[in-house]
Amino acid sequence: MAKHDKNIGKGLKVVGHGLHVKDAVEKVTGTIRYGVDYEVQNMVHGRIIRCPHPHARITRIDASKAEDVPGFIGILTHDDVPQNDWEAAWFNYRGKVLDGVGRFVGDDMAAVAATTPEAAEKAAELVEIDYELLPAVFCMEEARKDGAPQIRDEGNERDPYGVAWGDVAVGKAAADHTVDCDIFYESQQYAPLGRNACIAEWMGDRVNVITSSQTPSELRDGIHEALGIPLSKIRVQALPSGSSFGQWWSNNFMMIAVLLARKVGKAVKIELDNEECMATVKRRHQERTRGSMGCTAEGELTYFEFDHLIDNGGYGFKDDVGFFCVDMWGKNGHGDYQIHGINTNMVTAGCMRGVGDCTLGASVERMADQLAEKVGIDPVRFRIKNQIVAGDELRMQHSRHNIKGAVDEYIKNVPEHLRKDWPELFKLSAGGTRALLELGSEHFGWDQRWKGWATPTHSDGSIRRGIGVGTGAHVCGVEFEGASNAMVRMNPDGSAKVHAAVGRQGAGAETTQAMVVAEELGLPLDQVAIETGDTDSCPWNHGSLASSTMYRTGWASREAARDVKRQLLAIAAKEFFDNVDPDELDVDDGEVVHRDPAKHNQRIRFADVLSELRSETLGQTSSITGSPRVPMPPSTTFARQFGAQFAEVEVDVETGQIKLLDFLCVQDSGTVVNPQVLKNQIIGAAICGSGFAIYEEMIFDQETGALENGNLLDYKLLRCADFPHDAEVLFVEDPDPVGPFGARGAGESPIAAGIAAVAQAVHNAIGVWVDMPMTPERVVAAIKAERDRHT
Amino acid sequence: MTVLKVNGRPVEISDRGDRTLADALRNDLGLIGTRVSCAEGECGSCTILVDGQPSTSCLMLAQQAEGKEITTIEGLADGDNLHPIQQAFVEEQGFQCGFCTPGLIISAKAFLAENPNPTADEVAVGMSGNICRCGAYPYIVKAVLRGAEKIRAVALAAE
Numbered sequence: 001m002a003k004h005d006k007n008i009g010k011g012l013k014v015v016g017h018g019l020h021v022k023d024a025v026e027k028v029t030g031t032i033r034y035g036v037d038y039e040v041q042n043m044v045h046g047r048i049i050r051c052p053h054p055h056a057r058i059t060r061i062d063a064s065k066a067e068d069v070p071g072f073i074g075i076l077t078h079d080d081v082p083q084n085d086w087e088a089a090w091f092n093y094r095g096k097v098l099d100g101v102g103r104f105v106g107d108d109m110a111a112v113a114a115t116t117p118e119a120a121e122k123a124a125e126l127v128e129i130d131y132e133l134l135p136a137v138f139c140m141e142e143a144r145k146d147g148a149p150q151i152r153d154e155g156n157e158r159d160p161y162g163v164a165w166g167d168v169a170v171g172k173a174a175a176d177h178t179v180d181c182d183i184f185y186e187s188q189q190y191a192p193l194g195r196n197a198c199i200a201e202w203m204g205d206r207v208n209v210i211t212s213s214q215t216p217s218e219l220r221d222g223i224h225e226a227l228g229i230p231l232s233k234i235r236v237q238a239l240p241s242g243s244s245f246g247q248w249w250s251n252n253f254m255m256i257a258v259l260l261a262r263k264v265g266k267a268v269k270i271e272l273d274n275e276e277c278m279a280t281v282k283r284r285h286q287e288r289t290r291g292s293m294g295c296t297a298e299g300e301l302t303y304f305e306f307d308h309l310i311d312n313g314g315y316g317f318k319d320d321v322g323f324f325c326v327d328m329w330g331k332n333g334h335g336d337y338q339i340h341g342i343n344t345n346m347v348t349a350g351c352m353r354g355v356g357d358c359t360l361g362a363s364v365e366r367m368a369d370q371l372a373e374k375v376g377i378d379p380v381r382f383r384i385k386n387q388i389v390a391g392d393e394l395r396m397q398h399s400r401h402n403i404k405g406a407v408d409e410y411i412k413n414v415p416e417h418l419r420k421d422w423p424e425l426f427k428l429s430a431g432g433t434r435a436l437l438e439l440g441s442e443h444f445g446w447d448q449r450w451k452g453w454a455t456p457t458h459s460d461g462s463i464r465r466g467i468g469v470g471t472g473a474h475v476c477g478v479e480f481e482g483a484s485n486a487m488v489r490m491n492p493d494g495s496a497k498v499h500a501a502v503g504r505q506g507a508g509a510e511t512t513q514a515m516v517v518a519e520e521l522g523l524p525l526d527q528v529a530i531e532t533g534d535t536d537s538c539p540w541n542h543g544s545l546a547s548s549t550m551y552r553t554g555w556a557s558r559e560a561a562r563d564v565k566r567q568l569l570a571i572a573a574k575e576f577f578d579n580v581d582p583d584e585l586d587v588d589d590g591e592v593v594h595r596d597p598a599k600h601n602q603r604i605r606f607a608d609v610l611s612e613l614r615s616e617t618l619g620q621t622s623s624i625t626g627s628p629r630v631p632m633p634p635s636t637t638f639a640r641q642f643g644a645q646f647a648e649v650e651v652d653v654e655t656g657q658i659k660l661l662d663f664l665c666v667q668d669s670g671t672v673v674n675p676q677v678l679k680n681q682i683i684g685a686a687i688c689g690s691g692f693a694i695y696e697e698m699i700f701d702q703e704t705g706a707l708e709n710g711n712l713l714d715y716k717l718l719r720c721a722d723f724p725h726d727a728e729v730l731f732v733e734d735p736d737p738v739g740p741f742g743a744r745g746a747g748e749s750p751i752a753a754g755i756a757a758v759a760q761a762v763h764n765a766i767g768v769w770v771d772m773p774m775t776p777e778r779v780v781a782a783i784k785a786e787r788d789r790h791t
Numbered sequence: 792m793t794v795l796k797v798n799g800r801p802v803e804i805s806d807r808g809d810r811t812l813a814d815a816l817r818n819d820l821g822l823i824g825t826r827v828s829c830a831e832g833e834c835g836s837c838t839i840l841v842d843g844q845p846s847t848s849c850l851m852l853a854q855q856a857e858g859k860e861i862t863t864i865e866g867l868a869d870g871d872n873l874h875p876i877q878q879a880f881v882e883e884q885g886f887q888c889g890f891c892t893p894g895l896i897i898s899a900k901a902f903l904a905e906n907p908n909p910t911a912d913e914v915a916v917g918m919s920g921n922i923c924r925c926g927a928y929p930y931i932v933k934a935v936l937r938g939a940e941k942i943r944a945v946a947l948a949a950e
Contacts, residue, residue, distance in 0.1 A: 020881055020882070020884070021884060023889070024880075024881040024884065025873070025881060026889070027880075027886050027889030027892050028864075028873065028877040028878075028880045028881055028886070028889075028892055028893075028896060029824065029864065029865070029867075029868055029873070029877065029893075030822075030823065030824015030825070030826070030863070030864035030865060030892070030893040031823075031824065032889055033823065034890065036827075037823045191924060192828070192924065193828050193834060193836060193888070193890050193891050193922055193923065193924040193925075194826065194828055194836070194888065194890035194891075195827070195828060240888070240889070241888065242828070242888050242890035242891075242924070243887070243888050243890065243924035243925045244888070273830065274828060274829050274830055274831075505887075505888055506886070506887030506888030506889065506925045507887065508887075676884050677884065679930075680884055680887055680925075680927055680930055681887065683926060683927070683928075683929055683930070684887060684925045684926030684927060685926070686926070687926030687928060688924075688926055711829060711831060711833070712828070712829040712831070712833040712834050712922065713829070713831055713833045717922055717924065718926070718928075719919040719922065719928075720914075720915045720916075720918040720919045720921070720923070720928045720931060720932065721912075721915040721916045721918075721919045722919075723926070723928050723929070724929075725911050725912075725914075725915050725928065725929045725932040725933075726911070726929070727929050
């Protein structure tokens with residue numbers, strides 16, 4: 001069993017330092033290239049024809065008028081498309097590329113190619129399509145009823161995903177206080193800054209795909225499934241993206257570009273405009289939590305019971321959000337919850353940053369707060385009392401989908417000697433919220449500022465101020481869709497290159513993965529470069545999703561570097577150190593050294609070791625390639641990241657307007673590989689979470705399900721002055737026994753924590769709970785409803 | 792052909808009257824640092840300077856720029872030497888994905904020309920015409936303050 005060593009990650013040369021990101025100069029000079037900035041010679045432009053109806057089947061397509069547009073080249077319809085289902089990561093899309101049925105307003109129906117974007121747009125408008133209209137359904141509750149219009153062959157509702165532990169009846173009997181809830185969450189839009197484009201170019205029977213994506217390998221898998229061609233004939237070159245949060249993984253418009261290019265025999269570029277990005281790709285689900293929770297008079301939780309709905313829109317196929325936010329409260333001995341994924345005739349919904357944590361998690365936090373208020377315990381102490389810390393059991397193993405069984409299957413073939421250093425499965429390996437809450441409340445001055453539940457900290461005229469605290473947790477990547485791999489190559493000059501297929505959506509992986517490898521190889525960061533996007537040179541990787549990049553890919557990058565180091569030291573031992581045991585050697589600043597300089601005091605440059613290798617092998621090998629040589633333990637069963645955030649808000653009870661006055665983020669992601677990068681990411685999560693809490697809402701037409709505010713004018717985002725510029729981030733670094741140098745995941749727990757903190761702060765300011773987004777109208781309505789209830 | 796003056800040099804673009812300045816900068820001149828996102832003047836990604844004034848180039852026709860001095864992000868650095876505001880954005884990491892960054896740096900340049908010694912609150916308001924969806928705002932404020940310091944130091948040294 002791995003020892004929980006608190007000193008992992010201390011005193012390192014590269015890891016732990018706030019180095020500038022590798023692409024900083026490209027970003028500030030505007031030279032970094034995203035998907036929209038690429039072109040290939042002789043390419044043509046594609047435009048997607050979109051469904052004007054919420055649910056309809058094509059009966060006739062007539063492209064004759066489009067053919068007259070100067071520059072028209074060709075059209076792709078469902079008749080040209082292999083009728084294979086393809087799947088994006090985590091069931092964010094499941095369906096055919098085109099099948100002649102539109103399942104939401106804006107759905108992809110066909111595509112045209114022309115010599116210019118303008119000609120393509122004009123031709124697309126002139127394609128005449130007749131539709132047979134089908135009945136449509138937009139509400140999750142309606143869509144799951146018998147006799148509802150069926151959106152998919154598999155039916156509208158997925159099998160429920162559930163977790164149950166203990167005995168809820170016992171937990172209910174033990175409760176002195178209970179609360180229940182029925183909360184509906186509107187959809188948040190990714191609202192990307194930066195559009196996306198995809199170029200597909202066929203070379204014989206091979207295709208090259210250039211686009212912005214966080215999941216290069218999954219995109220290649222999707223093309224493989226959609227077209228039924230071997231993976232070896234597909235090359236994805238994934239580029240950096242604008243803000244993504246899970247939007248740009250593998251998307252159907254990329255499949256259309258591939259098929260349209262094959263159909264017209266030319267390279268095709270499809271660029272989505274802003275409205276297409278917001279209205280036709282995907283979004284956060286609409287969700288609804290119903291449930292109850294109970295606790296003793298001393299404030300110990302006795303049970304959870306939840307029934308949670310998520311709306312998958314047209315092509316989402318998810319069923320499993322949110323077990324991390326429930327796990328976090330796992331001191332509670334009895335629980336039962338179910339998630340139901342339901343399709344509707346609205347734009348596809350998928351994983352947006354903190355999927356489930358921002359919704360089901362917010363419901364759990366609100367109910368916990370209501371219980372804490374009933375028993376008169378402040379929210380910091382209530383969390384410390386009921387949330388897990390390292391060593392506690394993780395409840396998600398009691399899954400109705402038999403996660404424990406799946407894990408047993410996963411480890412069955414791993415020999416015992418490779419498992420001996422694994423942490424105990426199904427128990428939290430490191431971290432927890434307690435240290436975050438203690439540090440954060442001290443730094444925030446919680447005890448001095450707290451005036452009691454539903455009590456403003458300041459009241460003046462129509463102004464009420466309140467403070468709040470929220471917590472969030474998330475997994476650090478998941479192994480069930482495949483083991484993320486990485487490769488490290490040491491070049492003849494002793495520099496190294498990492499090949500790891502992850503995203504470059506602004507989270508700094510191009511820098512932090514290289515930092516992990518630089519640390520392991522004893523190289524300065526400048527000597528380590530990285531390729532993140534090319535599936536021809538990178539081994540399969542899950543990509544940047546589920547907060548996996550630093551944890552699961554970082555583990556693979558480090559193991560690959562270890563393998564390089566092992567080979568390097570073996571050659572050095574033989575050729576330069578009198579055949580000593582290679583374990584007596586080490587790397588330091590680009591040189592191989594003996595751990596005991598008294599025995600050998602020479603320092604041999606990596607380049608000299610590699611030259612030796614070259615001469616011995618007659619020039620056949622001039623570089624060393626490394627890969628992980630041991631299996632990564634199934635980290636879903638033990639690794640979590642935690643965030644706690646503290647906020648002060650000001651609410652005008654006359655206008656309903658909310659201002660954010662103060663914010664403190666405290667984060668446990670194990671060892672922090674690059675504090676500058678991570679602080680920025682944590683603050684970004686707090687801001688995105690605050691937007692979800694007070695502004696952001698996709699508004700859908702009630703008759704058609706069409707998005708009404710699919711642009712940045714009508715869809716409101718926080719601006720620079722809307723968030724406190726002196727907000728701080730503090731770290732508690734409880735090192736992980738498996739992650740690289742003790743690091744864990746980071747991106748998703750902080751968004752959930754921020755949402756809960758703002759929601760609670762508003763409650764404390766005005767004395768009522770407001771459903772999110774807490775827009776001025778909703779705040780005023782909630783205050784009025786409470787006033788009416790008392791009169 | 793229409794002649795524009797971009798980053799101090801005359802350049803030619805086509806006479807088409809139907810295209811935006813952003814489009815001409817990106818596609819005729821290869822100046823991809825001018826980013827287009829919302830295309831309705833709301834996000835600020837495509838901000839450039841027109842005779843020193845910040846403008847959203849997605850809403851301006853290319854022909855309207857004839858005879859005016861255009862500055863894009865590509866016109867800020869002096870060879871390999873970054874502009875002080877760019878250097879400050881590197882040092883404070885005033886970005887994540889980087890898509891909004893050129894527009895923000897151009898806005899910051901115009902803002903600091905008007906207000907060379909701003910408070911943090913003034914910077915936060917001054918930068919609110921540009922959206923950063925990643926939420927790097929506090930680091931953007933720090934970067935603009937640091938950029939202001941650098942510019943003042945350069946001016947002081949020149950005196």
